Amino acid sequence: MTDNSKALPLVELSEQFARLPGIGMKSAERLAYHVMNMSDNEVRAFADALVKARTEIHCCNVCQNLTDKELCPICSDPKRDNSIICVVESPKDITAFERTREYKGSYHVLHGLISPIDNITPDKLKIKELLARVNDETEEVIMATNPTVEGEATAMYISKLIKPLGVKVTRLAFGMPVGGTLEYTDEVTLYKALENRNEI
């Protein structure tokens, strides 16, 4: 339906917002109208942030995390332990681990998971870059992909490539989430929690 009541630049902006994930046409319109109430400077700052993020950010030469430098802040931090590599699906996952403030090793971002149904084969992920990093100084590779079918498959695939190099490969523990209740825990998680029970 063409809506003649609206100015074209506003329709275009709504459509741009609607292309973002999780934003429907209705929300997109609301956002576009919000932009009309922003100051010129605010809008320009937003537009600049978009272009700047896209043009200045690329993958870290070592760990493939997103960065605006040659090396990401974690790879260039001399205090981090490079003998441990935590392999994750996306840069967002690094943020989650950093929030724990406990992990002091390095990361490796795969930028996806193996998923033949979506035509994502191992060669489309940053697996060669990971193998190139694993050397005599590497003590452990932690497979920290999500506990989904794709996450498990990717963890298995990579572990089979790394184990022959004589490096320990580990997987995140599965179990009850802290603060969770038995009643609302799904049976697979509960089975994992039982299987991996620890002596107290």
Next chain:
Amino acid sequence: MTDNSKALPLVELSEQFARLPGIGMKSAERLAYHVMNMSDNEVRAFADALVKARTEIHCCNVCQNLTDKELCPICSDPKRDNSIICVVESPKDITAFERTREYKGSYHVLHGLISPIDNITPDKLKIKELLARVNDETEEVIMATNPTVEGEATAMYISKLIKPLGVKVTRLAFGMPVGGTLEYTDEVTLYKALENRNEI
């Protein structure tokens, strides 16, 4: 919390997204990461749409609807009946009326509602512009503000200014929403529906 794992331009972009209404820090981050997966051209088109919408769009000289021309498409349409003016709170409301495909009159956008608690006094709305439009050819002014306290107050305030000019002022009908059920209709709406009952 400063998160050193993320590149600065990405943090900035997340913050820009988080300033939009209805987008929290978590969604903003997700959107920023999505931008990383867009092509350069797509990002530039988005940034351009933002700036273009902000710089090219202003209020229609007559009805105060948002437009990129001197007159909005409705005011410049010779088929529209300018003797009827439908007064609405925001440009979004025009879209809602146009969707009915029934209304053929003109509009007037107030760009807000009188709300002393938010420091929105009548002089901050486009009321003088409305009064300047009302002339001998005007037959009816429809007060189509929302049925809220502010919407009612604004409708009453404006009707008191226009009635002395000898112009008919009407208000949208309130009643049961089409497809609604008595069980889930609030008592005020039900009272209005009863009060405004029509013979069949």
